[in-house]
Amino acid sequence: MMNEQRRIEILLRRHWRSTIDQDILLSDTYEIEESIISYTVDDDGKDYLIDCDITTKSYHYTMQVKIDMETLDMYECIYGH
Known part of the structure; x- marks a missing residue:
């Protein structure tokens, strides 16, 4: 599950x-x-404050992300259930 979350994080960031x-x-x-x-x-x-609702074929979870508007760095990512 962790690998899947990281993969989605990278794809969303792009x-x-x-x-x-x-x-x-x-x-x-x-x-x-x-x-x-x-x-x-x-x-x-x-910052951009982004609340995500993610559904895959195996599970469902939430994620909250903060992105600095100047540098566009994602510096906080909090997962929920």
Whole structure:
């Protein structure tokens, strides 16, 4: 499960970075292989605060991410059930 979470983290990071480079980051639903990720984006002026609801064929969990708006570094990732 941990490897799957890391893989999704990496793929989401690439997706979000690409989206930010082309436009602005908005709430959306994103499908990666056999996973469906619904996420909401809040902007607090310094960070993007992203709440994700992730469903794979094996399990369902949540993840909260913080991305620095200047550097685009993801510096916090908290998993829930």
